[in-house]
Amino acid sequence: MKLSSIISKDCTKAAVLFNSKKRVLEYISELAHEQLPDLNPHDILNALMTREKLGSTGIGKGIAIPHGRLEGISQVTAMLLVNQQGVPFDAIDNRPVDIFLALIVPEGDNEQHLKTLAAIAEKLNNKEFCKQLRNAGNDEELYAIIASAD
Numbered sequence: 001m002k003l004s005s006i007i008s009k010d011c012t013k014a015a016v017l018f019n020s021k022k023r024v025l026e027y028i029s030e031l032a033h034e035q036l037p038d039l040n041p042h043d044i045l046n047a048l049m050t051r052e053k054l055g056s057t058g059i060g061k062g063i064a065i066p067h068g069r070l071e072g073i074s075q076v077t078a079m080l081l082v083n084q085q086g087v088p089f090d091a092i093d094n095r096p097v098d099i100f101l102a103l104i105v106p107e108g109d110n111e112q113h114l115k116t117l118a119a120i121a122e123k124l125n126n127k128e129f130c131k132q133l134r135n136a137g138n139d140e141e142l143y144a145i146i147a148s149a150d
Helices: 021-035 041-054 110-124 127-135 139-148
Strands: 007-016 058-060 067-070 077-087 097-106
Touching: 007 021, 007 139, 021 041, 021 077, 021 097, 041 067, 041 097, 067 110, 077 127, 077 139, 097 110, 097 127, 110 127, 127 139
Parallel strands: 007 077, 067 097
Antiparallel strands: 077 097
């Protein structure tokens, strides 16, 4: 899977600075709303928060893949944020998270959703790739890293 097929240039944000899990999820909701203007940002946030209540999407090594399912969309939309510092996110290794690759997925498309999560987790398992993401100086550089990883 090509990350650039689900992440648009305006959904890659480098060197952002948030200090809480809730604020990161709020910002992701705002970005998602810009891509999916028919959806209410509050509904997007609720979908993300509902998923987090089931268990943290922090997969370890400073990485989280927050995701939520919503009706009214037909394709996966993704956002990539790299925070300037780690945020407490209840990750499985209890380490703070600084790379957030968030997904908004259509309700009911379970098989595609699981394939997308697996492909993203595989890409984010590459230490060199994550190092490049963390070192991106601006949004354009971050997107170029995503595009070149395809």
